[in-house]
Amino acid sequence: MKKRTWRDVFYSATEGVIATFRTERNFRVHVLATFFIVAAAWFFRVSVLDWMMLTLAIGMVLGAELMNTAVEAAVDLVSPDWHPFAKKAKDAAAGAVLIASITAAAIGLIVFWHPVLHWLTTLFG
Numbered sequence: 001m002k003k004r005t006w007r008d009v010f011y012s013a014t015e016g017v018i019a020t021f022r023t024e025r026n027f028r029v030h031v032l033a034t035f036f037i038v039a040a041a042w043f044f045r046v047s048v049l050d051w052m053m054l055t056l057a058i059g060m061v062l063g064a065e066l067m068n069t070a071v072e073a074a075v076d077l078v079s080p081d082w083h084p085f086a087k088k089a090k091d092a093a094a095g096a097v098l099i100a101s102i103t104a105a106a107i108g109l110i111v112f113w114h115p116v117l118h119w120l121t122t123l124f125g
């Protein structure tokens, strides 16, 4: 097999992200949420450390979604019929997305709690 260049590797990876965006509703929802988070971080002028935490959280959730899609496709390929191991693999992959999402929500709460409260009190206080 021909040795793949960095360009080939990047192209395949990008194709994976685009295909997941096209086929997985949850991934699209998380991409949309990413736009809102970035807009909010920009609006509230959060610190560099907060930007880093939010970037990590976003990467973690989108990465988990892509891994979940990979597991689902691989399981459907090798086990189209019901199997307890297939269930275990898919449930664990979905669990990874859940844990990543809860962690990201907690980070979002910690980052935005004070700026939003301050903004609301200056608006209505």
Ligand SMILES: Nc1ncnc2c1ncn2[C@@H]1O[C@H](COP(=O)(O)OP(=O)(O)OP(=O)(O)O)[C@@H](O)[C@H]1O
Pocket (backbone or CB within 6 Å): 024, 026, 068, 072, 079, 080, 081, 082, 083, 084, 086, 087, 090, 091, 094
């Ligand atoms: N081959 C299988 N054997 C056993 N259980 C399965 C199998 N396929 C799916 N399941 C069960 O059904 C659940 C949903 O699987 P499915 O492939 O429909 O994912 P999904 O609902 O499309 O997930 P997502 O919304 O993340 O795309 C799995 O978490 C698992 O519990």
